[in-house]
Amino acid sequence: MKKASVLMIIGSGLLFSLFFFPLWNIELGAPQYPVPLGMNIYIDGIKGVKEFDIQNIDGLNHYIGMKTIPKPEEMWEFTVFPIVIGLMATLGIAIGLGAFFEKIKPVFFLYWLLLMGTLGVLGMYDFNLWLLDYGRNLDPHAIMKMVDLNGNPLTYEPPLFGHRKILNFDAYSYPHIGAYLMALGMVFVFAAYLVGIKQYKK
């Protein structure tokens, strides 16, 4: 039981890495940008990969009427996400400690994991909504109003995952270190659950 509890504590504790490492990364390369512009998405805000990337992305986006990349205070998510992650990590560690001292059954590891999974999916859904709004809700006075072959206005949202060609830019969107560490944490928690119930049954 002790082994499982330690795994649970480490697994849920890995959530704290999200306070230090970005969750997601979007890169924008173009012929004029052989070194791509990039943004790292943290749970508490968006930062440029290089010092002036955000400013330069905003500068380019003004041609097609996109809003500027939101500052932390402009999106409630950047306030709420750190609280939720902090609470979930604390809760996970508490469950782990409870199990360590044999006050809590290992099935709670699974409950924690399901709750975390649900929150994760909601987070991704919310992130996608923002991407869609960011790419489609354009300034009607934009300098360049591009349409497709059928005359529909072009949209510019970067992909949630993978590659998309947006005018002269190639956008690549992938999870970053924080997400990988979180995923590793989830694997630990699930392993904790498996190990835990095995030992608990004995």
Added chain:
Amino acid sequence: MKKRFNLLAVCSLAGIFMAGCNNPSSSNKQSGAMATNAAERVYVAPGEYDEYYGFFSGGFSGQLSVYGLPSGRLFKVIPVFSQDPEKAYGYSEETKPMLMTSHGFIPWDDAHHPDISQTDGELDGRWIFINGNNTPRIARIDLEDFSTAEIIEIPNSAGNHSSSFVTENTEYVVAGTRFSVPVPQRDISIKEYKGNFKGTLSFISVDQKTGDMNLSFQIMMPGFNYDLAHPGRGKSHGWFFFTTYNTEEAHSLLEVNASQNDKDFIAAVNWKKAEEYIKAGKGKKMPTKYAHNKFDNSTHTATSTMKEEVLILDASELPGLVYLLPTPKSPHGCDVDPSGEYIVGNGKLSANLTVHSFDKMLKAIESKQFDGESYGIPILKFEDVLAGVVEQPGLGPLHTEFDDQGNAYTTFFISSEVVKWKLGSWEVIDRKPTYYSVGHLMIPGGNSRKPDGKYLVAMNKITKDRYLPVGPDLNHSAQLYDISGDKMELLLDFPTIGEPHYAAAIKADKIMHKSREIYKLDENKHKYVTKSPADAKVVRNGKEVHVYMTMIRSHFTPDNIEGIKVGDKVYFHVTNLEQDFDVPHGISMLGANTTELLVTPGKTETFVWEPKEVGVWPFYCTDFCSALHQEMQGYVRVSLADSNIELSWSLDDE
């Protein structure tokens, strides 16, 4: 006299013989690009980088050009001593002070010998120095910005030619005078040259952190012409060697009267001794006047200060400071091999190349067996200091550089060739023609303890039929040779800017990674910076109007200005708000009596416009900055001097 006649006869015979050997058309066929895969060896594929940065002096263009080697592609022309309308250098209010001298604003000079800073005798790529020959000046170019950071004028000098060469740790940049002149300048007859005219050798100290130059001291020398110089290195570190000509002290028809002495001198200067003398208080302060100009990267503005004093050490009065090494026939180049032992005097009218030994020189000084003196400076015996002679290598030797295998390479102006010879055995190994009349040559690191014996670049004065004809004035040229084998191989031939007197090259990876991309707007301390469009404004102060303007893709703020009047002096202080690499914006105003500005990201620059006619006058961005570049424009309304139109400015009528 009879002996000389014979020598000349031999020379001219040799000349005919060699000219026959070097028939360019025949050797062209032998070394065609197809036969030797030369094309492949200089081909740098699109998007790939050259192995070396090559810095070529612009000679009478006053600038310094940056080429890639081995491709011979031109990357940039850095304005140094001459105004450059392309970059507004010497035209913008910020850069005008760079070209100030004690004679006022001078828009041009003759840029000669670039030299890259060194640490422990190796090129370090911090700065490159170059001399202005005409109105004596030394410039320091910062190799993060690739722009001129500092220019210091050299007083008591005229024809600043034996310059600008650095010591092994860049302790000093050294500058010697070509012309001797009355010091201090005074109204005397030119015929009173002998004994009254003096030459000075200037030692400019360099701050190792900032690069700031300071004219530390000058050594007062006899009235010879000081032609070229190079530092001692390794064991001869602490010494500096200068070739002299006109030791006859002729003041007219020098081509004859300064060619009479069988031997002139190489002056060996012990600058460590000079430092001791200064510490001992033997220097004399002399009133003078020279400009010291610095560009500040945070205010983006140059300042010019007039200095009024210089410390003089008199070589005639201070024993052990200078010794004279007899060297045949008006030596030009003065080149020191990587070990610091050999000092090559390229006697341009001599049939042979003379090489002195540093060790022998020290021994001769110790034994005090002098061959007389000149103005109190001991002359060493020729035989005592001679290391060896390269016999009959060619005609008109000018300059020598070295590889890392103990070989030397000398250019011969008259016979138009580069000759490879062995240090120590003094035998000629190879010779290759140049097209034509080669002056300087350069091997990357060839003036350091660690030469890179892969390429040699010859710089030629005459090009004649080498390129498509373009009228009577032609470019000079450079030829790139592969010297990695026993025999030199001509790989590439490319035209140059102005007249390249010497060049310096360094491995690209020593500087490419520190090359600046932008200036941070946050750190911009220009007096008239505008950091946000919200702060853009127009301020009137009597007849002076200051426009605080910003530029970003793809508009100026403000772009409509009214209330300017005929007779106003309008200062446009323009800040480029971009913080993205390679996004400069330009600005030019119809009728402004100056150049455009080309403002790199984060910088502020200023031009002045004095409108003479009423009307509405446009300005626009001169660098195709973006897809909406053609829209990047604005108008200024100019009214009569007595009109009561209020000063106003706007962007999008706001």
